[in-house]
Amino acid sequence: MVLTLAGCGGPPAADPSPPVPSATASAPDTTVSGIDALFLAMMVAHTEQTLEIVRLGLDRATDTRIRTLIAAVRATETDELATMREWLRDAGPSAAAAAARHDHSGHSDAAAGLARLRAAAPADADRVLVDVLSRHQRTAADLARAQVAAGTSDRVRELARRIERSRTAEIELMGQMG
Numbered sequence: 278m279v280l281t282l283a284g285c286g287g288p289p290a291a292d293p294s295p296p297v298p299s300a301t302a303s304a305p306d307t308t309v310s311g312i313d314a315l316f317l318a319m320m321v322a323h324t325e326q327t328l329e330i331v332r333l334g335l336d337r338a339t340d341t342r343i344r345t346l347i348a349a350v351r352a353t354e355t356d357e358l359a360t361m362r363e364w365l366r367d368a369g370p371s372a373a374a375a376a377a378r379h380d381h382s383g384h385s386d387a388a389a390g391l392a393r394l395r396a397a398a399p400a401d402a403d404r405v406l407v408d409v410l411s412r413h414q415r416t417a418a419d420l421a422r423a424q425v426a427a428g429t430s431d432r433v434r435e436l437a438r439r440i441e442r443s444r445t446a447e448i449e450l451m452g453q454m455g
Contacts (some may be wrong), residue, residue: 309368418444
């Protein structure tokens with residue numbers, strides 16, 4: 278199911294507890310299985326795309342509510358990105374290699390959304406941004422939901438739960454703005 282969602286989307290608040298390297302930890306929730314590493318790799322790629330959308334959105338958006346929301350998305354996802362990269366690094370060379378091999382070519386939806394946003398007339402930029410970011414965040418929420426069901430690491434599943442809640446709330450807010 279996670280592989281089906283690999284078209285990727287984006288994530289929410291970072292884990293407040295410091296990561297524990299899996300090589301020295303005995304607790305099962307610090308172990309990163311293949312499915313957990315795949316989720317983290319996909320979410321890293323998705324979050325990088327989200328940050329691209331947000332950067333462009335901050336240049337194009339005029340509605341202060343939208344600008345405030347995407348600034349919050351940027352702060353949250355920048356923090357999450359650092360956490361996910363650290364967890365992949367801590368998981369060891371095989372997880373880091375899997376993340377490095379993650380195929381970004383499957384992210385055509387994000388590229389198409391960025392192209393739409395770049396091409397939008399100034400009067401349409403807010404509407405297009407809300408549409409592009411809503412679709413992108415929906416993918417992240419779906420991917421996170423799949424990880425909660427299939428993941429094995431407690432901390433990765435908890436991150437996925439936060440991502441699902443955060444992205445769903447963002448989508449609802451954008452629905453009120455569009």
